[in-house]
Amino acid sequence: DTAVSQTPKYLVTQMGNDKSIKCEQNLGHDTMYWYKQDSKKFLKIMFSYNNKELIINETVPNRFSPKSPDKAHLNLHINSLELGDSAVYFCASSQALGFDEQFFGPGTRLTVL
Amino acid sequence: AQRVTQPEKLLSVFKGAPVELKCNYSYSGSPELFWYVQYSRQRLQLLLRHISRESIKGFTADLNKGETSFHLKKPFAQEEDSAMYYCALSGGNQGGKLIFGQGTELSVKP
Numbered sequence: 001d002t003a004v005s006q007t008p009k010y011l012v013t014q015m016g017n018d019k020s021i022k023c024e025q026n027l028g029h030d031t032m033y034w035y036k037q038d039s040k041k042f043l044k045i046m047f048s049y050n051n052k053e054l055i056i057n058e059t060v061p062n063r064f065s066p067k068s069p070d071k072a073h074l075n076l077h078i079n080s081l082e083l084g085d086s087a088v089y090f091c092a093s094s095q096a097l098g099f100d101e102q103f104f105g106p107g108t109r110l111t112v113l
Numbered sequence: 114a115q116r117v118t119q120p121e122k123l124l125s126v127f128k129g130a131p132v133e134l135k136c137n138y139s140y141s142g143s144p145e146l147f148w149y150v151q152y153s154r155q156r157l158q159l160l161l162r163h164i165s166r167e168s169i170k171g172f173t174a175d176l177n178k179g180e181t182s183f184h185l186k187k188p189f190a191q192e193e194d195s196a197m198y199y200c201a202l203s204g205g206n207q208g209g210k211l212i213f214g215q216g217t218e219l220s221v222k223p
Binding site: 033035040045055056090092096099107 | 145203
């Protein structure tokens with residue numbers, strides 16, 4: 001009965017590879033997000049989607065491509081991975097756009113070697 | 114510029130002592146302010162938001178628009194309060210994104 005789930009929890013890969021992180025929410029929310037947490041624990045928005053429509057793309061390199069097949073899923077695909085992509089990636093969801101509380105997934109720790 | 118600043122990276126107190134985690138923000142408009150908490154090995158979760166004016170786990174936070182601050186306070190810290198605390202703001206009309214501060218790690222010693 002996990003509200004927001006992410007897979008995998010850990011991802012270790014080589015530079016130049018392509019990888020995906022999956023996110024699913026079973027809360028019936030309309031809005032989903034991806035955040036990146038760097039090595040200094042700073043959290044920064046990357047994308048938000050509302051009803052499968054891209055709302056925010058926060059100056060993220062186009063190597064990062066989110067995909068929302070339906071309202072309950074928001075996957076993150078990363079091409080040509082670089083060392084600087086190493087971080088913890090958090091998925092979140094909220095009832096709607098605006099001031100709603102956001103519910104976070106457990107995070108995916110990506111390490112690029 | 115929209116920004117949230119938490120000046121203390123680490124705050125260490127003894128059990129029973131008062132706690133204040135500082136948060137200042139910069140935003141041209143009327144944002145909603147939040148405190149999120151991440152306990153060890155748990156996911157980030159909402160602690161409180163200024164609009165609800167609730168006290169959660171003994172924590173309170175008052176929005177001071179004049180000083181653009183939203184400091185988190187608790188009169189008597191408990192060991193289980195040890196966690197990472199993030200202050201965040203939402204502009205409402207900005208795609209729902211949360212702008213986070215750098216986070217403050219609170220350590221409550223016995």
